[in-house]
Amino acid sequence: MTRYFSQEHEWIEIEGDLGTVGITDYAQGQLGDITFVDLPEAGATFGKGDSVAVVDSVKAASDVYTPVSGAIAEANGALADEPELVNTQAETGGWLFRITLSKASELGALMDEAAYKQYVESL
Template structure:
């Protein structure tokens, strides 16, 4: 599995043609305590840059953008009862949704971990 990052602080972990999407640890730290997560519906068709999720925190509500185009196959329903998983496990159990990639070529415009860490270091 390969993980990629966006400048909007989303990550996508790709296994074959399936991508698991979440927000980075940096993003959850900026948001503060997560109080609610609005997840996309299974079957939703997303274009790269669409905002299928909203993460609400004590500080703000923030859109989550899809790093690639695809069709949603699953949402992390554990977040309905435990939205704080996004805080405690942002880059593992606090994932938001999975999708089937429709254009793997879109991954080429994303960053690897080293590039993302350098990007965050410059903020």
């Protein structure tokens, strides 16, 4: 599996034509304690950069953008009862949704982990 990162602090892990998307550990740290996550419905289609979900925290509500175009395959139902998983497992069990890629070529515009770390250090 290959993982990519966006400048908006989303990560996507690719397996075949399916991507699992979440927010980075850096992003959850900036938001503070997550209190609610509004997730997309399965089957909904989005273009790269579209707002797909909203993460509410004690500090603010923040949009989550899809790093690639495609159709939502699944939302992480565990977050309905445990939104804090986004804080404690941001880059593993706190994933937000899975998306079936419609344009795999869009992955080329995203950063690998090393580039993302450099990007965060520059902020």
